[in-house]
Amino acid sequence: MTNPASPASIDVSITFEEISLNGSLVIPEPAKGLVVFAHGSGSSRFSQRNRFVAEFLNEAGLATLLFDLLTSEEEDIDLRTREFRFNIDLLTDRLIGVIDWARQNAQTAGFPIGLFGASTGAAAALGAAAARTSRVAAVVSRGGRPDLALRHLAQVRAPTLLIVGGKDSxxxxxxxxxxxxxxxxxxxxxxxxxxxxxxxxxxxxxxxELTRDWFLHYLAGS
Incomplete structure (x- = not known):
């Protein structure tokens, strides 16, 4: 049964540079900041793990935006060829576009922004943080591949938490x-x-819990 106190998820269409990406936006009341999720290779905004973390953040008063890094047409191609899922430059550019959209969107414009990246999405998050140093306040990587963004790491200005499993040597x-x-x-x-x-x-x-505490500290100062 759905908790009636839980904030509703809003379907959004994120349009920039002649592309449109599907997203799910949740804004608790009041919200202390916005966390934008970048999913890993072969995944989508429906990632169960990312949604679990997002709901945890919502309960802590943080807004979340989960979105598809690829268009529907690109996803169909990628399922057959896998040609997009490791294109870190493309994924980074998509995330930058979403950050810019969030700063202009009336519902999210006033929020400090954090980025949560999983797997290859972590590389995109760090690349986007390096490109938008004045807009990204914090980054969290879950089981990420930050090594795929090595050339950008020295330019990152957002405090960064890297979370890895102890058996993931x-x-x-x-x-x-x-x-x-x-x-x-x-x-x-x-x-x-x-x-x-x-x-x-x-x-x-x-x-x-680690993600919540990091974002609350760097987005909300708590």
Whole structure:
């Protein structure tokens, strides 16, 4: 049963540069900031893990925007060829467009913005943060591939939290390499006993709690 106190999700169409991306916007009342989600390869705005984290943030008074990085036509092509899901430059440009849209949209224009990236979406989040230093206030990566944005990391000005599962040894190493390139305040948080997707009992809750605390501190000053 849906909690009647939960804020409603609003379907939005994010249009820029002659493309249109589908999104789901939730704004609790009052909202302390906006977190924009960038999903991982082969996923979408319907990612169950991202939606779990988003609902956790909504309960803490943070607005969330989940959106599809690809258009419907591109998703159809990518399902067959996988040609877009690792195109980090394209994904970064899409996220930058969404950030600019959020700053102009009447419902979200006044919010400080945080970025939450999963897997390849984390690379897009860091690239977008480097490109919009005055607009992005914080970044969180979940099981991310920040190494795919190495050339942008020195330009990131937003405090960055990198969350990795303790059993995800390859991604831990990649995140350690990326963390060494960050010149801004950052933290690498390793969740003990968790694999790449944080599927073990209680592990995704730990991710959500870490994410909430980071964004509340840097978006809301609490």
């Amino acid at each position: 390859v991604v831990i190493e990649l995140n350690q390499q990326a963390a060494a390139k960050l010149l801004v305040r950052h933290r690498l948080e390793i969740v003990p006993g968790a694999t790449h997707l944080f599927e073990e009992p209680g592990k995704l809750e730990q991710v959500a």
